[in-house]
Amino acid sequence: MSKIVDVLWTGGWDSTFRVIQLLFQGDDVKPHYICDPGRASTSLEISAMHRISELIKADSGLKGNLLPISIVDFPDFEKYSDIEDAYIDIMKEHYIGEQYKWIADYCRYENIDSIDISVQNNPFIRKNHSRDDYPFSVIFRSLKFPLITFSKSEMKKWCIDHGFLSIIEESWFCHSPTRSGKSCGVCSPCIVVVEEGMGYRLPASAKIRYHFRILPRLKSFLKNYPKFYTYLYKLKSR
Ligand SMILES: [Zn+2]
Known part of the structure; x- marks a missing residue:
């Protein structure tokens, strides 16, 4: 039986790779996109995801179902003070992007137990994402990093070998x-x-x-x- 995997999809190379990889394995994918208020590329990212979705649906090599994208605006979900505090406590040790805090807020608000974040090549996240002590447990509880040990060239090779390069190249x-x-x-x-x-x-x-x-x-x-x-x-x- 196929399972549904929640994925934070940005329309970029890494998260598009994760979507394709899961669909190829036969899993169903529920994509989520959080509009970043500080970014000029939102509409281009969303149109890339729509283009890629069409290509995915037409590809018989991808067995899983791609569910409709949930697109959320930053002000549309609750921000929690204990998540804010934990984020600040991590920042005392090491800088991490504010998006990790929002994703934690979003997962709690939407009751999402587990969401795939397609970060790779980040030594701090790699070392700390699965810690179950405070403050890491608060921020990373629902965040999974399945590509953390992947390199871009491995992803590219996999796409070439499986015939998905033309799809992933539509990423923004x-x-x-x-x-x-x-x-x-x-x-x-x-x-x-x-x-x-x-x-x-x-x-x-x-x-x-x-x-x-x-x-x-x-x-x-x-x-x-x-x-x-x-x-x-x-x-x-x-
Ligand atoms: Zn640029």
């Missing part, structure tokens, strides 16, 4: 998209995409911005070639 990654809805090339997830050898996922304008960023002297060099500079500049600001 940029945190500060341009006004026309393209990735920027200079925020940290964009830089990760290039460093992971997936720079082909950036539009030409973002690739140019990326290179301007890491090669500041390129700009003064290019000024000796005004026509070429103008050409690049136009692409960059498109």
Whole structure:
């Protein structure tokens, strides 16, 4: 019998990987998306999830059912003072993102026993997420980190081997998209995409911005070639 797994889906690479992995195993997936008030990429993340959902439904290799996404606005769920206190107590030891606190609030408010968070490559979370002492137990009680020991290249290889690369490549990654809805090339997830050898996922304008960023002297060099500079500049600001 298939089980239903709650997953925090952001429309990004890692959580999209987790959704595909569970559906491939035959589990049903209940995705949750919490709108981050500080992020400009919300609408692009939501449209990526809708695109990916269509591709998933059309893929006969994915046996599990993808249930409708619960999209919640940050003010729509209760914030609990003991969760706030525990978060502050963890922060006295080590910085963790505020989203962990919200997710803990959300799980308590919605009575969710367990939700998959697709964080990887975070030594502090890796070391402490399964602790059952205060304050960790309060924040991490319902949060599961199934990808914490995975690397991006392992995920990519798995997707290639199983034929899901074209689906996962619809995921959204940029945190500060341009006004026309393209990735920027200079925020940290964009830089990760290039460093992971997936720079082909950036539009030409973002690739140019990326290179301007890491090669500041390129700009003064290019000024000796005004026509070429103008050409690049136009692409960059498109
Ligand atoms: Zn970006």
